[in-house]
Structure formats: structure tokens, C-alpha cells
Amino acid sequence: MLPELKRLIEQMGKDRGIDKGVIIDALETAMLTAARKKLGLHVELEAHYNEEVGEVEVFQFKTVVDKVLDNDVQIALAEARRTLDEGAERGDSLGMKIETSTFGRIAVQTAKQIIIQKVKDAERDNVYDEYKDKKGELVSGFVQRFDGGNIIVNLGRAEGVIPTAEQIYRESYKRGERIRAYVCDVKKITKGPQIILSRTHPSFLRALFEVEVPEISEGLIEIVNVAREPGKRAKISVRTKDKDIDPVGACVGMRGSRVQSVVQELRGEKIDIVPYSGDNANYVCSALSPAKVNRVIMDEDSRSMEVIVPDDQLSLAIGKNGQNVRLAVKLTGWKIDVKSESMAASQEEEGFKSLIKIPGIGDAMAEKLFNEGFKSIAMISAAEPEMLSAIQGVGEKSATQWIEAAVKIIDEETAEKKSS
Secondary structure, rough: OHHHHHHHHHHHHHOOOOHHHHHHHHHHHHHHHHHHHHHOOOEEEEEEOHHHHOOEEEEEEEEEOOOOOOOOEEEEHHHHHHOOOOOOOOOOOOEEEEEEHHHOHHHHHHHHHHHHHHHHHHHHHHHHHHHOOOOOOOOEEEEEEEEEEEEEEOOOOEEEEEEEHOOOOOOOOOOOEEEEEEEEEEEOOOOEEEEEEOOHHHHHOOOOOOOOOHHHHOOOOOEEEEEEEEEEEEEEEEEEEEOOOOHHHHHHHHHHHHHHHHHOOOOOOOOEEEOOOOOHHHHHHHHHOOOOOOOEEEEEEOEEEEEOOOOHHHHHHHOOOHHHHHHHHHHHEEEEEEHHHHHHHHHHHHHHHHHHOOOOOOOOHHHHHHHOOOOOOHHOOOOHHHHOOOOOOHHHHHHHHHHHHHHHHHHHHHHHHHHH
């Protein structure tokens, strides 16, 4: 049979998932501390685990001398040769085994605390090493308790925390209820590893689709971007290099089964799946779905778009409290200004009329400038003479005069507004 201590070391290693070496090191440190409490700090001591006998042995080392001045650190040559080593010489350091049973109750209690602490530290290190590699993954657990608004989740060998800011608004859980979340961070603090979980992170939605849609986990479909207003609505854009695969259809699933599984996990959060396009105008139009778009006016420099929709589609394009267009902006990275056809026509008419205010510009020239993209006095004032003179029928002198006049008109209008 295995000696009792050896059996306990192996059992503890299995039960707690700790390397035997860590437990042995804890035992050696503990016995050394207990010995120092009994014998003092000035004594030279060593502790070693003897695997054959299943015992932690403690040795007190003494220097061989002719005349002993300190019994704790020195031993007489004659005594050393008689009791320890027949071949001992002056200056040798000889180890004497100490009976650990003589350490006393306080020393043993201290040793016990050291062992417990070192085993706890090892467990914490193991948990940290395990979960630091799970950052960016989905985990499942059970609601263990609530701490100041935070949800503490039992993950098995570890605890995770879902801070209030990472919880979906209006979601509520009971103790013992199963919960899934996204590992967004793993921190090492004095109390042990802190596993920060989230249900609001955009990547939580991404991870859920990776589970539900095999084509995504296999790399056949790529989720390009995710935009969320947690608990309310989300948009994801997808693409594939395989022409035989419909990325949107694959994510929706047969009769919507795949997307519905994600919606249920998010407790009713609406999800729009849109096809990604390298054509920015098409991408923005898709991102504004379910609204239909008539035309788009792009400004590459400012990465902004003016999107014109039919009058009856305006509220749909903007969404409740601006939600649809806000998510489209997050998804595409473009500034989007949505206007109805009647609003756009009204603004264009005002812009056309404003051009005629500039001396030297009549209806025909105003129409030509308008068609070339100069749709207001402000655009004329910001133009370079070369840009205007490149238009057929416009000389450089006229272009310079129009720009100066446009600047003057804007200054006058600005001064009038301030005075009023």
C-alpha cells in the first residue's frame, strides 16, 4: 500500500487538477516554516519530500568544529564522527534529521495554513491559464448569486461575473438558471482570476452565429461586421467567396430556424442579416433594409452619404427613434443622411434658386452648375477657380468673380442672422 501522505498528494492532485510538484513544494515550505518557528531564523534548515517513505524530512545543518560556541549551528568533531559521519572533517556541514512531531501545535497550524494558501494559489493559476485562452469564446454556466447588480456565474471550476454594463436591459435571471455569455476579459487580481462575461458585446452575437451556422465556423461564410443595440435590434453583414453559397440564406436557415435560435438566446432581439458589398453605395442601401432606397449621393472625402428614399419609406429607413439608420452607420462606417424624395426636391429647388443670387449666373448657367454638382452658394464659395473654369462655357475670370460673390453673400447672410 502507498504511504498515507503519498496517497493524499496524488489524490489532491487529481481532485483539484494541480501538479504534484506544486503540492510537494507547499508541504516542504510549510514544514520548513514550522521548523523555523521552533528553532529560530538563524538555524540552517532544509526540507525534502522522500517519496519512497512518503514523508517530508527536515534537516538541521551544523558546521563541524573543534570547540562548540553555538549548539544550534555547530557540532564538535568527535560527536560528528561518532553520531553522523565517521569521515567528518573540520569545516564540513552535516545534516541532522529533526523529528517533525516536536514542532508543536502553533507551528503545525501555521504549516497547515501555508499548504492551504499555496494550493489555493495553484488552483487560481490553473483557472487563469485555462480561461485566458478562452477570451473571445462562448461559455455556459449557472446563475450562482447576485452581487450589487452583477451576476455571478458558476462556470464549474471557476466563477465569472457579468457586470451591470454587460447585461441586456430588462433581462432578468433567477438563481440556478442556465446562462450563456461571452468571455470579454480575464484579469489576474489578488483574489484570483476575474473572468468578465458579457451578453451585450457585439462579438457575443458573432459567436452565437458561429455556433448555429456551420458554414461560418468552417470558414465558408465570413461575418464582416456586427452592430447592436442590445435587447432591441442588431444588424450583421456577411459575405462568402463561394458563389454557390447564399450567405444571408445560410444564416437565416430553413424557415428561419438558425436566426430564430439566436433571437431566442437574446430573448427577442431583432436581427437583420445583410449581404456585404465592396460597392459602398450598395452596402449602405442593404444596411438600411428593410427600407428601399431610390438613389445615393456620396462624398468619399468625408465618408458620408445622402440617401434618398420614397416618401412612404422615410420612417422605415430612419427606424424607431432613429435606430435603423444608427445601426446602419455603425455597420458600414459611413455617415448617412436619409431624406425623402419630396425633402430632397425641396432642397434642390432652394439650392438652384440660391445660385441665381450670384451676379452673372442666369437660369441656364445655374442649371449647368447644378448638374455638375455645384448645388448651392456654399459649394461655389468653397470651390477653386480651376474647378469651375473646367466646366464648358465658364472662364477663369468669371469663376473667380462668382467665388468672391458667393463668399460675400454668405458673409452678409451670416451677419444678418447674428444681428437678428
